[in-house]
Amino acid sequence: MSMSHSIALLHGAGYVGGELVKLLHSHPNLDLAAITSRTYAGEPVYQAHPALRGQVNLSFSDPTDLDLSDVDAVVVAAEHGRGMHLVPQLLASGFAGPIVDLSADFRLSSPAMYTEWYEETHVAPDLIDAFVYGLPELNAPYASETKLIANPGCYATGLALALAPLAAQNVKLSAHVTACTGASGSGASPSAATHFPDRDGNVRAYSVLSHRHTAEVQQSVGEHIDLSFVPVSGPWTRGIWGTIHLSWPAATAEAEVSEWFAAAYADAPCVRLSAGSLPELRPVVGTPFMDIGWHVLGEKLVVGFALDNLLKGAASQAIQNLNLLLGLPETAGLLASPSAMPSHKLAVSAG
Structure with a gap:
C-alpha cells in the first residue's frame, strides 16, 4: 500500500477532469504527474478548476508534448470521438501501462454498433476487442493481462x-x-x-x-x-x-x-x-x-x-478501475477505509 503509481491525465479541463484531479491528488497510492489540455496548455490547473487554487500545484501540458516515460498509467478524459485517436497514439509511442478511457469510443462491442449509435466511423476498430468494459461490479476481477479499460457512461x-x-x-x-x-x-x-x-x-x-x-x-x-x-x-x-x-x-x-x-x-x-x-x-x-x-x-x-x-458515473469509477488494474484495494482514495x-x-x- 505504500507504493506510489505515477498517473497522467489527458484532457483534464472538463467537469469530469476536475473530479479526477481532486481524486488523484488526494489518493494515497496514486501520484498525478501530468495533466494535459489543448485550451489551457501552460496555464495553472486552477484556471480551468478554480476550486483547486491553493490545493493543486500543477500546470496543464500540451497534449502533443507529453513525456510518458516515467508514467505508470494513463486516464483519458477526452470527449467522444477523441479516445479512438488518442489510444492508438499512446500505444504507438511505446506506452505499455494501463489505460482507462472515459470516452465512449471503446465501450461498444463492434465498429458497426459504434457507427450506428455515434454516427461516426471508428478509426481504431482492431482495438475494440482489446478493451474490457470497466463496470467493476459486473466485470471485475479483471484478468491479469488486462491493460485497456473502457469506462462506462x-x-x-x-x-x-x-x-x-x-x-x-x-x-x-x-x-x-x-x-x-x-x-x-x-x-x-x-x-x-x-x-x-x-x-x-x-x-x-x-x-x-x-x-x-x-x-x-x-x-x-x-x-x-x-x-x-x-x-x-x-x-x-x-x-x-x-x-x-x-x-x-x-x-x-x-x-x-x-x-x-x-x-x-x-x-x-x-x-x-x-x-x-x-x-x-x-x-x-x-x-x-x-x-x-x-x-x-x-x-x-x-x-x-x-x-x-461525475463520480460513480465517471471519475470515481475510473479510480475504481485504476485501483483494480494496479493491484490496489478497489476503494483506495475513494472511501475513508478500504474495508468499507x-x-x-x-x-x-x-x-
Missing part, C-alpha cells in the same frame, strides 16, 4: 447495475426507465439545453427511446431485457435519479428480490442497497456510491437508482 452505469440482478434470473422482461440528470451531464461547453434560465425550474425529456447509452446497457444485461429508456434533463447541477418499472411473470415476494440484489452486490463496496424503498438523489451527490432500492407489489416491481454522474461496510447489508424502510 453515467446513465449506463445506473441502468446496468439496477437491472443486472434481475437480468440474472433469465426471465424475459420489459423494463421501462425514466431517469433524470443534472446539467453537468451535458459537459462544460454551454448550450441552450444547459443555459441556467432555461433549465432552472424546468424538466425536459430528450433522446427519447434513442439515448446512446442504451446500447451499453443492452450489452451488459442481455437481449432478453426489452429496454425502453426516457432520459430527462433536471433542474440541478449533478446527479442522476431514475426508476425502472417492470411486470414480473408471476407474483414475487420482496424478500426474494432482496436476495437477488444482496447476492449480486455482496462484494461491491460502492453499491448501497435499500429494500422496500427507493433512493433519494442528495445522499449520493459528492460520493462514489450507487444507491439502489426496490418496491414490490404482486407482479409489479419498481427499482430506483441514484448516483453522482459490506454493501450487501440492506437498509430496510421503516414503513
Whole structure:
C-alpha cells in the first residue's frame, strides 16, 4: 500500500477532469504527474478548476508534448470521438501501462454498433476487442493481462447495475426507465439545453427511446431485457435519479428480490442497497456510491437508482478501475477505509 503509481491525465479541463484531479491528488497510492489540455496548455490547473487554487500545484501540458516515460498509467478524459485517436497514439509511442478511457469510443462491442449509435466511423476498430468494459461490479476481477479499460457512461452505469440482478434470473422482461440528470451531464461547453434560465425550474425529456447509452446497457444485461429508456434533463447541477418499472411473470415476494440484489452486490463496496424503498438523489451527490432500492407489489416491481454522474458515473469509477488494474484495494482514495461496510447489508424502510 505504500507504493506510489505515477498517473497522467489527458484532457483534464472538463467537469469530469476536475473530479479526477481532486481524486488523484488526494489518493494515497496514486501520484498525478501530468495533466494535459489543448485550451489551457501552460496555464495553472486552477484556471480551468478554480476550486483547486491553493490545493493543486500543477500546470496543464500540451497534449502533443507529453513525456510518458516515467508514467505508470494513463486516464483519458477526452470527449467522444477523441479516445479512438488518442489510444492508438499512446500505444504507438511505446506506452505499455494501463489505460482507462472515459470516452465512449471503446465501450461498444463492434465498429458497426459504434457507427450506428455515434454516427461516426471508428478509426481504431482492431482495438475494440482489446478493451474490457470497466463496470467493476459486473466485470471485475479483471484478468491479469488486462491493460485497456473502457469506462462506462453515467446513465449506463445506473441502468446496468439496477437491472443486472434481475437480468440474472433469465426471465424475459420489459423494463421501462425514466431517469433524470443534472446539467453537468451535458459537459462544460454551454448550450441552450444547459443555459441556467432555461433549465432552472424546468424538466425536459430528450433522446427519447434513442439515448446512446442504451446500447451499453443492452450489452451488459442481455437481449432478453426489452429496454425502453426516457432520459430527462433536471433542474440541478449533478446527479442522476431514475426508476425502472417492470411486470414480473408471476407474483414475487420482496424478500426474494432482496436476495437477488444482496447476492449480486455482496462484494461491491460502492453499491448501497435499500429494500422496500427507493433512493433519494442528495445522499449520493459528492460520493462514489450507487444507491439502489426496490418496491414490490404482486407482479409489479419498481427499482430506483441514484448516483453522482461525475463520480460513480465517471471519475470515481475510473479510480475504481485504476485501483483494480494496479493491484490496489478497489476503494483506495475513494472511501475513508478500504474495508468499507459490506454493501450487501440492506437498509430496510421503516414503513
